[in-house]
Amino acid sequence: MAAGSIFRFAVLASLLFACSGTPKNEATTPLGPPNIVLVFVDDLGFGDLGCTGGAYRTPNIDRLATEGAFFTDFSVAQPVCSASRAALLTGCYPNRLGIHGALGPSNRHGLDPDETTLAEMLKEQGYATAIYGKWHLGLQEEVLPTRQGFDHFAGIPYSNDMWPQHPESDAYPPLPLFEQEQIVEYDPDQRQFTLGFARRGVEFLRASVAQQQPFFLYLPQPMPHVPLFVSEAFEGHSGKGLYGDVVEEIDAAVGMILQTLEELDVAENTMVIFTSDNGPWLSYGDHAGSTGGLREGKGTVFEGGVREPLLVRWPARIPAGLRVQEATMAIDILPTIATFTSAGLPQRLIDGRDISALWTGASESLDPDFPYYYWYRSNELQAMRSGKWKLHFPHGYRTMQGREGGSGGIPGKYDYSAKTGLELYDLSTDPKEQHDVAADHPEVVAAMDAAAEIMRGRLGDKLQGCVGSEVREPRRFDGDFGR
Numbered sequence: 001m002a003a004g005s006i007f008r009f010a011v012l013a014s015l016l017f018a019c020s021g022t023p024k025n026e027a028t029t030p031l032g033p034p035n036i037v038l039v040f041v042d043d044l045g046f047g048d049l050g051c052t053g054g055a056y057r058t059p060n061i062d063r064l065a066t067e068g069a070f071f072t073d074f075s076v077a078q079p080v081c082s083a084s085r086a087a088l089l090t091g092c093y094p095n096r097l098g099i100h101g102a103l104g105p106s107n108r109h110g111l112d113p114d115e116t117t118l119a120e121m122l123k124e125q126g127y128a129t130a131i132y133g134k135w136h137l138g139l140q141e142e143v144l145p146t147r148q149g150f151d152h153f154a155g156i157p158y159s160n161d162m163w164p165q166h167p168e169s170d171a172y173p174p175l176p177l178f179e180q181e182q183i184v185e186y187d188p189d190q191r192q193f194t195l196g197f198a199r200r201g202v203e204f205l206r207a208s209v210a211q212q213q214p215f216f217l218y219l220p221q222p223m224p225h226v227p228l229f230v231s232e233a234f235e236g237h238s239g240k241g242l243y244g245d246v247v248e249e250i251d252a253a254v255g256m257i258l259q260t261l262e263e264l265d266v267a268e269n270t271m272v273i274f275t276s277d278n279g280p281w282l283s284y285g286d287h288a289g290s291t292g293g294l295r296e297g298k299g300t301v302f303e304g305g306v307r308e309p310l311l312v313r314w315p316a317r318i319p320a321g322l323r324v325q326e327a328t329m330a331i332d333i334l335p336t337i338a339t340f341t342s343a344g345l346p347q348r349l350i351d352g353r354d355i356s357a358l359w360t361g362a363s364e365s366l367d368p369d370f371p372y373y374y375w376y377r378s379n380e381l382q383a384m385r386s387g388k389w390k391l392h393f394p395h396g397y398r399t400m401q402g403r404e405g406g407s408g409g410i411p412g413k414y415d416y417s418a419k420t421g422l423e424l425y426d427l428s429t430d431p432k433e434q435h436d437v438a439a440d441h442p443e444v445v446a447a448m449d450a451a452a453e454i455m456r457g458r459l460g461d462k463l464q465g466c467v468g469s470e471v472r473e474p475r476r477f478d479g480d481f482g483r
């Protein structure tokens with residue numbers, strides 16, 4: 001929808017208000033396309049928030065849960081930065097797109113610009129679009145956010161620890177800070193990241209509303225991924241260490257956004273979505289978050305690595321205090337937003353499903369046994385979920401069990417020799433994945449494995465030596481850094 005037609009729509013809507021004299025009511029008053037703010041933090045533990053029983057004060061983030069929906073059984077597609085972001089922004093399993101792991105300065109590939117991102121989908125609908133924070137889907141010009149649907153970009157192209165001060169590697173060049181497609185600074189002051197990116201977001205919201213344009217603000221905060229930094233005002237804020245200070249500053253950044261939406265009188269029809277890209281980086285000890293008792297963390301497909309609280313506040317459509325226990329995944333966000341914005345789905349095949357009926361509380365469950373969600377780690381099909389069941393396929397994983405975590409930003413050492421067998425867990429009674437019940441439910445294991453076999457044919461499985469027939473290529477570059 002073009003800006004002009006949005007304006008005409010707003011005028012028409014205001015006339016309807018004037019004629020009917022009724023308060024805002026979705027049944028009688030078209031509110032127009034919803035605005036969207038997507039806050040995607042980095043390496044947050046499931047148990048780090050006030051609303052998940054955490055130790056830190058997060059009143060603004062908690063507001064999203066009390067005034068909106070809390071999806072308790074939401075997970076990311078892969079427990080690592082780049083892969084998780086690829087899924088969020090495209091609605092695809094990341095291995096479908098050839099995006100694995102965490103891209104760094106030496107990678108010569110990125111998200112193929114021919115894929116359709118959430119930003120491109122919304123831009124097509126007349127939205128103003130912006131990203132402030134961490135991109136992590138390639139640093140070559142052709143794959144930067146400005147070439148993938150975002151009108152505005154300020155931030156870093158990959159993780160904030162990929163810089164010369166990395167505690168375990170001296171191989172990283174200075175960390176670039178981008179403004180659109182230009183590098184404007186190297187090794188920027190990370191103490192300014194959290195509130196600085198939020199302030200850019202606030203400016204964008206004000207400009208979009210002034211131009212009467214619906215907006216999509218994507219705020220991928222680089223923290224609480226290590227190295228941890230806070231601005232001066234948040235030093236010692238939590239009284240519980242630097243990690244807590246960082247979480248509380250992120251909460252303040254969310255508060256800035258919520259306050260701005262209210263000031264601009266657009267909070268009613270703005271969906272504010274909050275979640276994280278993966279669970280806590282446990283080897284960092286006191287600089288890592290808490291899974292709240294879920295097993296393992298970042299880099300593994302156990303719940304501690306992939307389950308995150310998904311919070312969505314949208315007063316116009318989502319009832320306050322809604323709790324959704326149905327399994328959902330980050331790949332569902334794009335098709336769900338497509339429904340709410342009447343946008344067309346990407347032309348290329350995607351994996352997510354429209355779960356808009358869960359978002360509004362119209363339905364408690366779409367189908368208890370379908371669909372299946374799959375967790376790949378790189379291109380290994382390591383686990384899957386169907387309803388309450390989670391099946392692990394035999395695979396190796398890293399763990400800090402029996403080991404001391406790091407401190408002060410210096411990580412401890414993972415044990416990479418841990419292995420899981422073919423194990424089945426009932427997440428409705430055993431979310432911590434402690435009691436393997438595969439032997440008691442062979443029919444469940446067989447049905448899930450049969451579904452997995454189909455998936456192996458489509459997206460492959462390195463554990464079984466399968467090559468997928470539907471896997472697409474990322475955009476690849478030659479030469480140094482491709483720039």
Ligand code: MG
Pocket residue numbers: 042043080081225277278
């Ligand atoms: Mg991460």
